[in-house]
Amino acid sequence: MLSIQGVTIGFDGQVAVDNVSFDVGDGDIVVLLGPSGCGKSTLLRAIAGLQPLDSGRILRGGVDICGRAPHERGIGMMFQDHALFPHRDVGRNVEFGLRMKGMGAEQRHDRVLAMLQLVGLAGFERRTVGNLSGGEAQRVALARALAPEPDLLLLDEPLGSLDRELRDRLVAELPDVLHRVGISAIHVTHDHDEAFAMADEIVVMGEGRVLQKGQPMDVWRRPASETVARFLGHRNIIEAGGHRAVVLPDAATVVDPGDGRSIDYVVIATRFRGGSREVEVERVDTGQRLVFLLAGAPPIGDRVALVIDPDGISPIE
Amino acid sequence: MTRAAKALVVVLPAAFIAIFFAWPVANVISTGLADRGWNALVDLFGSRRERGVIWFTIWQAAVSTLVTMVVALPAASLVAAMRERHRRLVRALVTVPFVLPTVVVGGAFAGLFQRFGLDSGRLRLDQTVWAILLAHLFFNYAVVVRTVGSYWAGLDSRLEEQARILGANRWRTFVEITLPRLRPAIAAAAAIVFLFSFTSFGVILILGGPRRATIETDIYRFAVTRGDLQTAASLAALQLVAVLALVGLSTALERRRPITTRHARRASNPIKRAWLWGNLAVTTLILGTPIAVLIERSLSVGDGYSLRNYGALAHRVRQLPAPAMVALQNSLVFAVVATAIAVLIGGLASLVVVHGRRAVGRVFDLGLTLPLGTSAVTIGFGILITLDNPPLDLRTSWWIIPIAHALVGVPFVVRTMVPVLRGIDESIREAAAVLGATPARVRREVDLPIGSRGLVVGAGFAFAVSIGEFGATSFLPRRPDTITAPVAMFRLLSTPGDRLRGQAMALAVVLMAVVAVAVAVIESVRGTSEGGM
Numbered sequence: 052m053l054s055i056q057g058v059t060i061g062f063d064g065q066v067a068v069d070n071v072s073f074d075v076g077d078g079d080i081v082v083l084l085g086p087s088g089c090g091k092s093t094l095l096r097a098i099a100g101l102q103p104l105d106s107g108r109i110l111r112g113g114v115d116i117c118g119r120a121p122h123e124r125g126i127g128m129m130f131q132d133h134a135l136f137p138h139r140d141v142g143r144n145v146e147f148g149l150r151m152k153g154m155g156a157e158q159r160h161d162r163v164l165a166m167l168q169l170v171g172l173a174g175f176e177r178r179t180v181g182n183l184s185g186g187e188a189q190r191v192a193l194a195r196a197l198a199p200e201p202d203l204l205l206l207d208e209p210l211g212s213l214d215r216e217l218r219d220r221l222v223a224e225l226p227d228v229l230h231r232v233g234i235s236a237i238h239v240t241h242d243h244d245e246a247f248a249m250a251d252e253i254v255v256m257g258e259g260r261v262l263q264k265g266q267p268m269d270v271w272r273r274p275a276s277e278t279v280a281r282f283l284g285h286r287n288i289i290e291a292g293g294h295r296a297v298v299l300p301d302a303a304t305v306v307d308p309g310d311g312r313s314i315d316y317v318v319i320a321t322r323f324r325g326g327s328r329e330v331e332v333e334r335v336d337t338g339q340r341l342v343f344l345l346a347g348a349p350p351i352g353d354r355v356a357l358v359i360d361p362d363g364i365s366p367i368e
Numbered sequence: 369m370t371r372a373a374k375a376l377v378v379v380l381p382a383a384f385i386a387i388f389f390a391w392p393v394a395n396v397i398s399t400g401l402a403d404r405g406w407n408a409l410v411d412l413f414g415s416r417r418e419r420g421v422i423w424f425t426i427w428q429a430a431v432s433t434l435v436t437m438v439v440a441l442p443a444a445s446l447v448a449a450m451r452e453r454h455r456r457l458v459r460a461l462v463t464v465p466f467v468l469p470t471v472v473v474g475g476a477f478a479g480l481f482q483r484f485g486l487d488s489g490r491l492r493l494d495q496t497v498w499a500i501l502l503a504h505l506f507f508n509y510a511v512v513v514r515t516v517g518s519y520w521a522g523l524d525s526r527l528e529e530q531a532r533i534l535g536a537n538r539w540r541t542f543v544e545i546t547l548p549r550l551r552p553a554i555a556a557a558a559a560i561v562f563l564f565s566f567t568s569f570g571v572i573l574i575l576g577g578p579r580r581a582t583i584e585t586d587i588y589r590f591a592v593t594r595g596d597l598q599t600a601a602s603l604a605a606l607q608l609v610a611v612l613a614l615v616g617l618s619t620a621l622e623r624r625r626p627i628t629t630r631h632a633r634r635a636s637n638p639i640k641r642a643w644l645w646g647n648l649a650v651t652t653l654i655l656g657t658p659i660a661v662l663i664e665r666s667l668s669v670g671d672g673y674s675l676r677n678y679g680a681l682a683h684r685v686r687q688l689p690a691p692a693m694v695a696l697q698n699s700l701v702f703a704v705v706a707t708a709i710a711v712l713i714g715g716l717a718s719l720v721v722v723h724g725r726r727a728v729g730r731v732f733d734l735g736l737t738l739p740l741g742t743s744a745v746t747i748g749f750g751i752l753i754t755l756d757n758p759p760l761d762l763r764t765s766w767w768i769i770p771i772a773h774a775l776v777g778v779p780f781v782v783r784t785m786v787p788v789l790r791g792i793d794e795s796i797r798e799a800a801a802v803l804g805a806t807p808a809r810v811r812r813e814v815d816l817p818i819g820s821r822g823l824v825v826g827a828g829f830a831f832a833v834s835i836g837e838f839g840a841t842s843f844l845p846r847r848p849d850t851i852t853a854p855v856a857m858f859r860l861l862s863t864p865g866d867r868l869r870g871q872a873m874a875l876a877v878v879l880m881a882v883v884a885v886a887v888a889v890i891e892s893v894r895g896t897s898e899g900g901m
Contacts, residue, residue: 101529121532128533134526138548147544151535199534 052077052235053098053203058107060093067093069259070107075203075235076252080226083239084246085256086282091239094256095205098237099128111203122151127201127234131208133192135180141167141191142176148199166194169228186217193225197232204229206238210245222248243283247271255279272299276368287341288367295367300329302363303343306356313356316341318349332357378724381717381732381778384709388775389739392750397608399753400601408602409609418586422606425566425582428497432504432565433558439505439654440512441554446647447517449640455521458651459514460891465655466510467829467883469836471854472876474574475861476658477503479665479873495577503571506658508561509651515560519553520546563614567607567743569839570854574861583607587745588842597753604746615741659880666873670866677874685868687859690848692875695856700882702852703834706773710830713774714781715823721782722789733786740779744839747775752843764845769852772840777830784829788822789815821893828890832883853879 053075060068068090075081083091096102098109100121108115116124127148135144142163149159167173170190183191189209196204210218210225226249229236240246246253247267254264263275274280280288280297287298306313316332319340323329330345332355349355401408412418443462447455465473477499481487487494493502523546531541569584576582581589583603591600667673681692688695717736721729739747751772755762762768792815800810838854853875860872 096529099529099533101532120537121529122535122537124533125535126533128530130526130530132524132526134524134530136527136531136545147531147536148534151531151540195530195534 052111053237054108054110055094055098056108056110058094058097058109059105060090060097060102061105062093066259068097071256071259071261072107073252073254073261073264075237078230078233078235079251080229080236080238080249081252081254082246082250083237083254083256084241084243084282085262086241089256090259091256092207095128095207095237095239098203099126099205100124125199125201126203126205127196127199128205129189129192129196129207129209131211133188133209135183135188135191135195137180139180140176141172141178141180141183144180144191145176145195145198147195152199162198163194166198167191169197169232170194185213186221189213189221193228197228197234202234204234204236206236208240209238210240210242218245225249255282257282273365274367280367287343289339289341297365297367298341298359299363299365300342300344302360303341303345303357304360305345305347305349306358308354308356310356310358313358316355316357318351318353318355321348321351377716378720378728381713381720381736384713385735385739385775385778388751388755388771389742389747390735392754393608393742393746395754396601396746396750397605399597400603400605402601403598408598409606412602412606418603421581421583421586424580425584428500428504428582429562429565429568432501432508433562435501436505436508436512436561437554437558439650440509441516442647443509443513443651444516444520446644446651447513448520448523449644450521455517456891458648459517460887462510462513462651462655463887463891464510464880464884465507465659466514467832467836467887468507469838469854469857469876469879469883470507470568470570471574471838471858471861472662472836472879473503473507473658474571475857475872475876476662477506477571477575478861480658480661482869483661483665494575495580497576497580499575500568500572500580503575504561504565504568506655507571508564509655511560511564512557513651515557516550516553520550523549559614559617563611563741566614567611567741567745567839569743569745569842570858574858584743584745584839587743587749588839591749591752592843600749601753604743604749607743608746611741611743612738615738662873662880663877666870666877669870677870678878680867680871681874681878685860685871687863687868688856689851692853692856692860692871694848695851696853696875696878698849698851699835699853699879702770702773703831705770706777706834707827707831709770709774710777710781710834711823711827714778714826714830715785717778718782718785718789718819718822721786733782736782737779739775740783744776744837745843747772748840748843751840766850769841769844769850770834772844773834773837774830776837776840777833780829780833781823781826784826785819785822789819792818824893825890828886828893832886832890835879835882835886 055074056072058068058071059066071090071094073081083094085091093102097104100116100119100123104117109117136147139147145163145166146159149162154162163176164173167175170193172187172190172194175187175191180188180191192209206225210221213221222245238246238249250267252264253267253270255262255270257278262279263270270279271283274283274285274297277288277295285297285299287300289296289298308315315335317335318330319333320331321328322331327344328348329342330349331340331342333340335354343357345355404411412422447458450458468476478487478494481492481494481499486492493499527545527549528541531545532538536544566582567584568582569588572580572582572585573588576585583606587600587603587607590596590603666677667675669676681696684691714736717732721733721736723729724732751768752763755768762771796814800814801807805813836854837852838858841852841855842858844850857872857875857879860868860875
């Protein structure tokens with residue numbers, strides 16, 4: 052439905068987005084993942100028409116839309132910090148895009164109610180924007196973006212300013228709402244947990260370039276480079292025979308010390324991570340340190356024999 | 369701080385304002401109402417001439433405001449859209465006309481009309497209401513650009529982007545999203561422009577000619593030319609009532625500030641760039657032409673160009689008690705003394721406004737803003753008729769001039785200091801306290817270094833205001849050691865003859881240069897874009 056082809060954008064002689072290409076399928080949620088300043092927000096603004104391209108094309112249904120003004124693109128966008136209109140109440144915020152389309156008053160009213168219902172804020176039409184909580188404001192922003200029925204929604208770190216609990220809830224709800232509406236979306240974030248939880252497709256960016264793209268599970272298990280691996284939160288990056296590789300945290304199993312394939316480790320730290328336990332171990336003979344999610348809870352100082360699944364070792368550049 | 373020192377912080381500014389502002393102004397009112405009470409004000413409306421004067425005062429102020437808003441609003445958008453360093457430059461440039469002495473503005477336009485043959489014939493602008501409107505536009509331009517422009521730059525531009533994405537075109541986005549949020553800044557700027565036009569003195573005296581009188585110039589005419597203190601006082605009382613209402617309105621509006629200041633990088637495109645450059649050209653034309661012509665006139669000596677007019681400033685002419693150069697020296701000395709007083713009084717007062725008890729702070733805030741809105745003529749007139757008895761017989765004292773100037777400068781110091789002090793994050797103070805600083809130490813280590821920037825900005829304004837002060841000074845003594853440059857310039861300008869006019873222009877250019885230096889200091893110290901003055 053949307054195809055980004057070789058897009059390059061510069062500011063003051065510096066390249067912010069460098070020859071980026073990727074596609075968004077119908078109804079898919081594509082997550083642009085990258086550290087702050089990697090150009091992902093700039094790219095999003097370019098897709099919305101808020102930022103001109105230096106080169107490249109943005110195709111929608113095979114047609115280049117780069118010449119179109121933002122209001123002619125039929126794309127929805129949610130900003131970090133919501134960007135609600137402070138001088139309009141909730142209902143009139145949601146209604147704005149409908150009015151711009153020239154929809155009649157009665158239809159508008161119905162649609163506003165339906166949208167607020169969709170985001171779980173029925174009865175909020177006449178509330179002033181200033182009195183909303185962070186989560187409520189976010190839902191209003193979502194309702195406002197969805198009301199004019201765009202077929203693509205851009206989300207610029209919309210969950211960045213929320214507290215953890217609310218964020219986790221919205222991370223679960225948002226894909227659900229988007230899939231229900233049947234809209235395609237590009238979601239920008241620097242949080243890999245959020246990215247994995249929401250994405251149908253992940254595009255990892257760094258320094259303006261696409262570092263890797265693919266299905267979330269593939270990207271996680273087969274990071275293309277050390278940069279990507281570190282950014283995704285991988286900590287087991289090892290050097291073996293002149294090659295570097297990533298050892299996945301779930302690759303190890305505790306076995307009896309007598310097992311022929313096992314290697315001996317000493318537990319040097321454990322961290323409780325709500326539900327599972329992260330165990331840091333040191334290899335007895337080489338001193339190599341790795342972190343695994345292990346069943347049971349071996350105490351610090353214990354020796355453990357571990358077997359590492361070769362499938363859980365992934366070579367990187 | 370000891371109790372005595374604490375008391376001094378409150379008492380010193382309070383006493384200063386009470387003695388040199390409140391008392392004289394109250395005396396003007398009571399003199400004005402002495403014989404027939406409020407009927408004195410009503411009687412003013414009975415006179416056909418005064419009715420005309422009052423009506424003219426109001427409508428010229430209203431039209432000046434409207435014209436200024438319409439012409440300057442695009443420039444405010446220009447300032448808002450600029451990058452920070454460009455914004456500072458433009459803001460500095462538009463500020464020069466604002467702090468230019470009113471007599472210099474009057475002189476510049478008189479020179480402009482003369483240069484282009486608009487001082488007589490069918491296209492005559494000199495001595496017409498058009499001249500007044502143009503001059504008001506010229507010096508109020510900065511008020512709109514600064515207040516609205518800074519406010520605008522502080523607005524979150526993502527709301528406009530959001531509106532565009534939701535399908536609004538540029539114009540609709542402006543009308544539905546930008547304009548409503550700008551309303552407080554526009555209203556505040558309009559109130560200030562109206563106020564300045566309402567109490568405008570030098571410009572109207574010079575450009576309006578004898579037939580165009582406002583309440584302000586009539587107070588002067590009755591008090592100084594005709595010696596009718598009673599009527600002058602009635603007019604001043606009437607003026608004061610109107611001004612009080614306006615000041616109340618503008619301070620109420622000024623309290624509102626934009627909430628969000630985070631904004632995304634503004635994209636540029638050809639349409640935007642054309643709009644910016646077009647705007648810049650108009651701004652340069654409006655503000656630059658009178659200044660350029662002023663310089664040209666000062667160099668023009670009948671058949672060619674030379675520095676003769678500047679050389680003549682060293683020689684005394686019959687119209688002045690001392691050479692213009694001496695008047696200039698006087699002005700500089702007065703300005704330095706007035707600035708020192710204004711910084712002391714204004715600095716202490718700002719501390720009270722920000723850190724004092726709420727109620728006291730409120731009273732100080734309003735009381736110290738009033739001299740800004742009160743017409744300078746009323747202040748000068750009040751001092752003239754009030755401080756004329758022992759122990760405070762200051763009417764003929766040298767000191768009365770810097771004191772009167774400081775009175776007008778104090779509001780500028782307070783207006784710049786208060787936002788700076790308020791802007792200091794409480795958590796910084798708390799951090800200092802947790803690290804072991806006593807309250808006095810916190811003030812010295814945190815508030816003072818941060819606040820000193822505001823103090824320098826306020827001092828720059830106070831200096832510029834004193835250099836150009838004309839309304840109040842025109843009531844005060846005129847001896848060789850007290851005549852100021854603006855008063856000298858007015859005398860030279862109002863005497864027929866090209867030679868004296870040339871001297872007046874030369875004096876105006878020198879004054880302008882001094883003021884430009886003050887503005888350069890203000891803007892270089894100010895740094896980032898705080899709103900307001």
